[in-house]
Amino acid sequence: MSEGKMEYHFTLLGFPGLHPQYYGPVSAVMFFVYIAIGFGNIFILVFVMCEKKIQKPTYLIFCHIALSDLTFGTVTLPKIIAKxxxxxxxxxxxxxxxxxxxxxxxxxxxxxNLMVMALDRFISICLPMRYPVLISNTVVSVLCGISWFIPLPIMITVVLQAVFLPFCKSNVIAHCYCDRLSIVSQACTENIVLLNTISLSFAMFCLLLPLSFILFSYTSVIVVILKMTNVKGRRKTFSTCTPQILITCLFYLPRCFLYLSNFTGFSFSLDFRILLIMLYSLLPAAVNPVIYCFKTQDIKKSLLMKLHRARINIEQKGIYNE
Structure with a gap:
């Protein structure tokens, strides 16, 4: 790499229309979001690792999602907070x-990882007799490991395509963090259309392939649940996949909305677009641990049991001290 690129800097613009008097409150909100992401996801990781009763395939998937959420918040938020x-x-x-x-x-x-989670629910509800054979902690660990590996060569290719481009326009990144579209828009090259097409194809592969299976999986699950004659059993079965459906919707629905709006020509202001991207990027990372704790029976029961024991211990200590 040339010495010029070593000395080159980009400037993060953040929200272009934000008045300086709101910089403090906005940074404070982002800081508390980061604290929520950090505390919530670290709690899930530590809780599942320490609680052997819930070290099951479903919760191992939750751990992989929590690790991804935690890393994403750590990569993106500190820099824009510092700005x-x-x-x-x-x-x-x-x-x-x-x-x-x-x-x-x-x-x-x-x-x-969401696709692996959908597979877990599909087999659990649609093929319950086969679940212990097909899904185990080892199988889930391998599938989640593949989920971490598949995008690796794709994203390395995308980055290498962009890093060698000649940059001759403004060095301002109109976003709260560096993404491909914001960086490549500053490049001067005749191959930009081809590069954008290749990158879009990679993005669609990483998003639409899992989404297709996820839609098939949860549609099959809902059909099976609706066919159940036992109302209590139907309600209980549906509650087991509610957390997964909520987490999946938080991840995909805002993205699909943004992509469809671009496709149909519906435009937003730059500030609103950036806000929408920040919301769908960071809100799930902050909210997912709450969904795990309050919508998942095993985690909720374990938490309540631990709180109950802690309260008894405190009461016993109080009686002993008296």
Whole structure:
């Protein structure tokens, strides 16, 4: 790489229309979102690792999703918080590409992990007798490992395509973090259309392939549930896949809305577009641990049991001290 690129910096614009008087509140909101992402997902990881009773395939998938959410928040939020809190909006040339890699890589990993989660629910509800044979902790670990591996060569290719482009336009990134579209828009090359087509194909592979299976899986699950004659059994079965459906909807629905709006020619202001992207990128990472804890019976029961024991211990200590 040339020395010029080593010294080159990008400037993160954040929200272009945001008045300086709101920089403090916006950075504070982002900081609390980061704290929520960190605390919630670390809690899930530690809780599942320490609680042997819930070390089951479904919860191992939750751990992979939590790890992806935690990493995404750590890669994206500190820099934009620093911009609004300390006025530090510069990001190095290679730092920007590293951030770009993780942004797209982790999004793709999450998509494939959601597909593994849909497979888990599909076999559990549609093929319950085969579930213990087909799904185990080892099988889930292998499938989730594949989910982390598949996007790796794809995203390395996308980054390498972009990093060698000649940059001659503005160095301002109109976003809260470095993504491919924002970076490539600053390049000067005749092959930009071809590169965009290749990158779009990769993106559609990482999003639409898992989404197709996810739609098939949950449609099959819902059909099986509706065919159940036992109302109580139907309600209980549906509750077992409610967390997975909620997590999947949080990830895919805003993305599909944005892509469809672009396809139909419906345009947003730049600020609203950035806000929408930040919401669908970070809101699931902050909300998912809450869904795990309050919508998953095993985790909820384990938590309540631990809280109950802790309260008894405190009461016993109080009686002993008296």
């Amino acid at each position: 609004y809190w300390f006025g530090n909006s510069l990001i190095s040339f290679y730092g920007c590409f590293v951030q770009m890699f993780f942004v797209h890589y982790l999004g793709s990993v999450q998509s494939f």
